Amino acid sequence: MTASTSRTRRSRWTAATALLTAGLLLTGCAADLPTPSPAPEESGPALTLDQNARVLESVNKAVAAADEALDPDQLASRVTGPALAVRTSQLEVAKESGSTDWVTVLPAEYQQIILPTTQTWPRTSFAITNSTEDLAPPRLLALVQEGPRDPFKLWGWVQLRPGLRMPAFADAKIGSEILAPDDSSLLISPQDVVAQYADLLTTGDGSAFADSFEPAAEDPFRTLLKGIAESQGALLAQERVEGTYTFSTVPRPDTPVQAVRTADGGAVVMAALDGTEVMEGKEGSVLSPTGTTASALLQGQTPTNRVTGGFTDMIALFVPPAGSDQKVMLVGYSHVQTSATFG
Amino acid sequence: MLRRLLGSILIVLGLAAAGLGVASATLWRESDSVVATAAPRGDGTLVVTDPGVLELVGSDVTVVASVPGDEKVTVAVGRDLDVVGWVGIDHYTRVTGLTDWTTLTTKAEEPEVPAPAEGEEAPESGLGANPAGNDMWVAEVTGEGSATLRWTDRPGRWSLIAAGVGEDAQAPTIELTWPRTPSTPWLWPGVGAGAALVVAGLAVLLVRRRKPRPGAPGAGQEGVGQEGVGQEGVGPDGSGAGTEVAPRTGQDLVQDGPDDVADAAAPTAPLMTRRSRRQGAATGAWKAVPAPGPTAGPARTGGGEPTDGAEPTVAAPQEAEATDGAPEQEMSTGAIPMLTRRERREQEEARRAAEHPGITGRLRALTGSIPVVRPPEDPATGAPPTRSHTSAWRQAWGFEPVAGDTSHRDTAPDAEGDAR
Incomplete structure (x- = not known):
């Protein structure tokens, strides 16, 4: 009996607890207002891969639409800078010549995406395409967002040199540092390296900067230009013409270089150069253009003994980090004639 | 008799406690969603939420931005610094949190104009500009009169930007709706205490019943059953x-x-x-x-x-x-x-x-x-x-x-x- 009495007492306590519980239940219903607790700020890529894929898709769509209609005006929404100049010229040449053979193919498949961590504007992203169907080399594309209300636009491209071992970049989920044109962490600052390379193209092996760069014989772009100069020079050197061929480049004015950090602390620098080709025969001779592009660009002009060709060249250079004993190496180039005039 | 009464009272109390517990999770349950609105302030056409506001109550939020009439309205979500970058020097309404469960705290922001040269053109281009289509957004919706966007929180700092679009655009009114699983803190304590009381009451009743027959086989049998339970725990498959x-x-x-x-x-x-x-x-x-x-x-x-x-x-x-x-x-x-x-x-x-x-x-x-x-x-x-x-x-x-x-x-x- 005593056992059950104590049990009863316990039960009374339980009952009291339950009643108390029920009472509290009726009163305590309000909860505290939450306050915002955002994630801490951390650096990351300006775009996610998904967003970047949409950007590339939009760019490809605009480019494809313009290609389809041979209408450069449709490029403006997604193409800018040297890329716009080159593509506009290519489309005009294609319209004039009736052939799209010289319109650069930009594959829409990508083997690597390089995204910026830049938090301000402009922002630059890069993409490396796969090889084209006819096994043309992969392209390195640069896209630029000028301001927060602007879209990313295709700014430039180069074809990667054959057999290139592309420097490694930070993963696109982490993002890569975009360097200022005067960044000092490199062997040569981005804007200087471009100016030096332009000088190298103009003056050849005699350039004062040649030592910083890989030997001319290994550089496919310099090899190409040398070949053109030799063959054109040979043509112009005929007896009846006794002409000369010169080619010179300067960095395109008011066009910033695009530099992105590589994994080893160096950078890939992309820039546009203005190339000028002058072919001049002796007085009284008449030069006729060779090649589709020049012919199309010279259409309707009165031939003379002097032809000036304008090129929009785009180059990408690998610049080693400061203090490195590596040489600056060409990553890729694009050499497209965008203008031609007699005289 | 007293014992039976006591047992019954305990059972009734237990049922009452359990009932209250259940009622707390049903009848008196909080609503299934939190709906909070933000009225625009100032003369801008934009409303921007601080990072953390979208996930203030829950990770899933439905945003409705509405403007009077059929004006276009765009709602988008982007990284906070992208949103702030997009807003630039435009005046906007900033949403900083909850004032109460139905009202969002807002304040009019007028960013400093960094350079006078830009200041001249910015107000023209800024007012009524449409953020739709920007590459930086991770989600966006444009509608006429109102736009509804569902957003699920993800890692990062996300801001909402809502814009009235057009020449006579006004800043939209924002309504954020979070589904909520209302907490039912009293359900199980109530039911548990109730169950305990009922068991106690039953025990009181049972003890009385069983007392007269202490040696009955039933009692021993029960012991066996309990023993068996422990045994089973040791070897699940016999x-x-x-x-x-x-x-x-x-x-x-x-x-x-x-x-x-x-x-x-x-x-x-x-x-x-x-x-x-x-x-x-x-x-x-x-x-x-x-x-x-x-x-x-x-x-x-x-x-x-x-x-x-x-x-x-x-x-x-x-x-x-x-x-x-x-x-x-x-x-x-x-x-x-x-x-x-x-x-x-x-x-x-x-x-x-x-x-x-x-x-x-x-x-x-x-x-x-x-x-x-x-x-x-x-x-x-x-x-x-x-x-x-x-x-x-x-x-x-x-x-x-x-x-x-x-x-x-x-x-x-x-x-x-x-x-x-």
Whole structure:
């Protein structure tokens, strides 16, 4: 009996607890207002891969639409800078010549995406395409967002040199540092390296900067230009013409270089150069253009003994980090004639 | 009488507590969503939320931005610094948090104009500009009059930007709706306390009932049932008997070869017989219980076969023989598989149900303190449940069903049922 009495007492306590519980239940219903607790700020890529894929898709769509209609005006929404100049010229040449053979193919498949961590504007992203169907080399594309209300636009491209071992970049989920044109962490600052390379193209092996760069014989772009100069020079050197061929480049004015950090602390620098080709025969001779592009660009002009060709060249250079004993190496180039005039 | 009254009061209190607990989670439950609105301030056409506001109440939020009339309105989500970058020097309404559960805190922001040259053109281009289509947004919707966007939080700092678009655009009004799983902090305490009270009340009633018959077989039987529960916990598939049984048995199982089997098999039959007889006699209750597998047992031809699996058969009865204990000890051999416990519980349940018809029985079911037990089955149909999860497990894992099952089919009460 005593056992059950104590049990009863316990039960009374339980009952009291339950009643108390029920009472509290009726009163305590309000909860505290939450306050915002955002994630801490951390650096990351300006775009996610998904967003970047949409950007590339939009760019490809605009480019494809313009290609389809041979209408450069449709490029403006997604193409800018040297890329716009080159593509506009290519489309005009294609319209004039009736052939799209010289319109650069930009594959829409990508083997690597390089995204910026830049938090301000402009922002630059890069993409490396796969090889084209006819096994043309992969392209390195640069896209630029000028301001927060602007879209990313295709700014430039180069074809990667054959057999290139592309420097490694930070993963696109982490993002890569975009360097200022005067960044000092490199062997040569981005804007200087471009100016030096332009000088190298103009003056050849005699350039004062040649030592910083890989030997001319290994550089496919310099090899190409040398070949053109030799063959054109040979043509112009005929007896009846006794002409000369010169080619010179300067960095395109008011066009910033695009530099992105590589994994080893160096950078890939992309820039546009203005190339000028002058072919001049002796007085009284008449030069006729060779090649589709020049012919199309010279259409309707009165031939003379002097032809000036304008090129929009785009180059990408690998610049080693400061203090490195590596040489600056060409990553890729694009050499497209965008203008031609007699005289 | 007093005791019965007390028991009843406890039960009533328990039911009341449980009822209050349930009511707290149903009748008085908070609403399933939080809806908070932000009215625009100032002269801008933009509304921007601080990072953290979108996920203020829950990770899923539905944003509705509406403007008077059919003006276009765009809602987008982007990284906070992208949104701030997009806004630039435009005036905007900044949403910083909740003022109360239905109102968002807003404040008019007028960013400084960094350079006078830009200041001249920015107001023109800025007002009514459409953020739609920007590459930086991770989600966006444009509508006429209103736009609805669903957003699920993800890692990062996300801001919402809502813009009235057009020449005469006005900043939209923002409504954020978070679904919420209302917390029901009193449900289980209430139900738990209620259940405890009901159990206490029942105990009070039961103790009184049971006092007059202290030596009744029922009491002992209950003890057995509880013992059985503990036993089951040790060896889930009945073969766990090995743990209770002397270690030697375990060694037998592993090491001793077929030569032991003959020895082992021999005493099996008499032991079995004896044990079943004793059980049958000691606890008349066994007879009331349906034999769980009268078909399964014999079909497996357990008894005679001198298989390895038969060995535990020997071990278990031997142990029982050695101690020759009360029915509890019989149980502690563990040779009786789970179904025995069930049977006993059923039986006990049936007994109690018989003792306490009406409200007590029903209360017991209500509190759930005693697991619901299926009604006693006909011996003929009772077979399938005996295969229970032991054999299912064996089948699933590819153990030989015959050897394993045989071992305790032999000792199982169904064999005894046959003997009977």
